Amino acid sequence: MNKTVNKPKIAKQIYRVLFAVFILLILVDLLFPVAAMISVSLKKANDVFSVPVTWIPDPVAWENYVEVFQKLDILDGFKSSIIVTGATIVVIMLLAIPAAYALSKLRFFFKKPTYYLVLVSQMFAPVIIIIPLYIMMNSLGLIDTYAGLVVMNVTFNLAFIVLMLKSSFDTVPKEVVEAAKIDGCSSFMTLRRIFVPVSRTGIAVAVIFTFTRTWNEFLFAFTYISTSSKKPIIVGLYEILKNNPAVGIPWHLVMTSAVYATVPLVILFILIRNNITGDMTAGAIK
């Protein structure tokens, strides 16, 4: 740090300019697809196909943001996404909070194998066992239902969320459990009265991660749901692209819906950004 003081002033200035340019490059690189999304979402239908391609829409078509609800069936998509995501969050928390608590603070048989099972299970993608899962869900009558999607989302996010919650519960000192026990608190009461309130930030972050991962889930939503009114928003949008040739796609409206599908997630992530690196790594890596 002290070394730079001795350097000639010019060199320091050049270094600062280069650094600013570099940061700017990172920004441009990260944001140009986002900029393209917003730019196209504000174009008139025909302007999307005009060459040369422009970045600034002229005229600006604000009406796209209203018209999209009449011309594309995105409200059904939002409804499905919200139902599936909401139900997944409730079920996953009911399963994961006790499990994470036990793994963090309680003694039970097969503790180590259970921990390794959780750790390793998040490595095997659902696509590898998609056939038996499809056959099983079919015989249970869960194909083309919200319940089927919820079951799959719960199964394949459980490990990640358990590890995340465990690392949050790990920060509560062991003495707290012992003190509660001496005061006559059962282990379940300790969980309900102490751990859940104390770790509410960690639980909130876990909820948001469940939200994002379920909202973004593609494989099961795409293969299990055939009724178009039950398709989550992500699949609905993809199918517009899949079922039309490139020039037949209403790109401006697709991008408008893309903005609607992204904004809630970005807001949630910005709200928890200070917890992300910590808890995210804790869950996935540490």
Add this chain to the structure above:
Amino acid sequence: MKKPKRIDRNKREKWLNMLYILPMLAVYVVFILYPMTSVMKLSLFDKKINGDMIFVGLQNFVDFFTNVDTPRVFLNTAIWVFLGVFLKLGLGLIMALALYKKFYGKKLITGIMLIPYAMPAAVACMIWRLLYNPMFGHIGQFLRDLGITTQAVGFLGNTKTSLIAVMIVNVWAVAPFCALNILSTLYSIPKYIYEAASIDGANAWQRFRCITMPLISSSMRTLGILIGIWAFNSFDVIYMMTQGGPANSSAILVNLIYDNAFRFNNRGYSAAISVVSFVLLSVFAILYVRAKEDEVSYE
């Protein structure tokens, strides 16, 4: 008298506590472990059109390894995973080192870096498909503006570029996530180590090579294995961009599993590829558990 009683209570408590994890274990047994065993069984069978299952032994595996497309798909998987991890970690490290410095607007940029990660993969794929469009895509226009080409270029429709074009999308989405992870590791290195090195006359490059790299290498290795596993499993990005095409030029193993299961209805064959993928993933899984066990801490 006393001792056995205490052991009894201990045992009872240990059994009772299993109630907390039983629901989770039940989900695992029913929806992961059981399907895992049935996919292994299925890989030894062939399903006929009339629905009969015929035992064919290892024929599905033989078919898979002798198929003309198989070497290409293995190569694609290796490029997708290894080159992908290299790019994600490399760019992530560069961004993390830049963000480690103090500058105006740093908080805003850290927030912006979350956008590619928070954006649904399907939305990102739609945007990139538009960007890549040969006629009215922004990337083609950019190349024409620079004078590199005068023609319409379709990166996704070309067998030579499709894999790289899809990989760019994946790197764009994951590299910022790596950067934030590496950044949090950088913050955990105590400042006094750098100060001591500066006093000893180490320049910036020496400080990076002799302090930063050794201290972050073990957590970067774990991160690398983890994003490698994610890449191996990332069926959706490739499917939504190109469906693995044209002519399997951007398909990795998981794309073949899906196509054979649902498009071509070769369930036994698809299950055989699942088993091969499972074996490969197990190697990663062992590496991951090992890497986690000998991760270093700094103080």
